[in-house]
Amino acid sequence: MFERVTSHSSRASRIRTRAAVLAAGLGASVALGAGVAAAADTTAASGAASAVQAQAAAQAKAAKTQAAQAEKAAVAKKAAAAKAVQAKNAAKKAAAKKQASWVSPVKNYKLSASFAQNGGMWASKHSGQDYAVPTGTPVVAAHGGTVVKAGGNGAGDGPAYGNAVVIKHGNKTYSQYAHLSSVNVKVGQVVKTGQKIALSGNTGNSSGPHLHFEIRTTPNYGTAVDPAKFLRANGVNL
Template sequence: MSKRVTSRKSLTSKVRTRAAVLAVGMGATVALGAGVATAAETGLNSGTVTAANAVQTQAAAQAKAAAVKKATAVKVAAAKKTAAKKTAASWVDPVKKYTLSASFNQAGGMWSHKHSGQDYAVPIGTDVVAAHGGTVVKAGGNGAGDGPAYGNAVVIKHANGTYSQYAHLSRVDVRIGQVVATGQHIALSGNTGNSSGPHLHFEIRTTPNYGSAVNPVAFLNSKGVKV
């Protein structure tokens, strides 16, 4: 009787031990599965965050590129506008601080025909500048070849096919063939030739010679110069 009781107790103990081991194993499996699931979820979340960051980075780069492109376009437009203004104002008055006297096409006893230019009343020795850049094609006395009535004179050829003439000068400071810039000094005003008083006679011509003059004031106004 004693031996049977002992055997039953031993069997019961073994069963309980196996059950405990099984329970522990199941718990470890559950814990491991949960760990694996958590790790997988963490990896998924990490991948999602990385992808989102990549999208944001690309979007930021595209936005920056667009901003740079826009800024460049604005700068180019501003540069073109500035260049256009400079081109429009690339003509200047041949003298400063003047009083307008005889005008274009004005009739009078001073001229055999109507007046061929615009007179700027200024003191003798006033600085005379090129109204626009170009090449000197005439320079000297006798109207630089246009006759003694002009006194000392200069004629400049411009790239747009027009010519400017400066007459009654007291001194000529350029030579034929010389290239001059807009606003560059070319002579001093005077009272030479057929002149009623100190002034600069200014013409815009379609050729270098007398007889091809157009209204110089209207021409300068069209170039942005208010005479």
């Protein structure tokens, strides 16, 4: 009787031990699973955060690059606009300077006999450009220079020119003014562009009051070129 009780007690103890072991194992499994799941969640969250940060960094870099390119383009556009304005202003100044460097010898005129025109008034073709103006009209230097001829008898070119003046300019260029009623300059005098040098008239071989104007390559008769073409090439509107 005693042995059977002992055997029953031992069996119950073993059953309780196995139950405890199973419970402990189950608890450990549950805990391990929870830990693995938690670790997986943490890894996923960390990966997602890194991806978001990388994307944000890439977007920030792209935005910075785009802003730099836009700023560079704006600077280039501004520089190009400034350069265009400078070029335009330079062209205006050059045109103004060119136009101011030569002027018409008289104002309020009417063009009459032109260069190389045939006619009975000249021994050969006409050597200059005539400006029909009343006697006493102010005559100015078409360009700055030095007076090399002045006075009657065509200033040495013959009586057909009447009273005349010849001015020496640069680049082997001379201007001549003839049929004057009076001469207001003398040989050796330096004159400026637009400076009054004489009054128009009807002296010499002339059919009426006018200014005879020539552009020459020397100070003497026979070297004239088309004065109207020359003046237009130098910015003078006739």
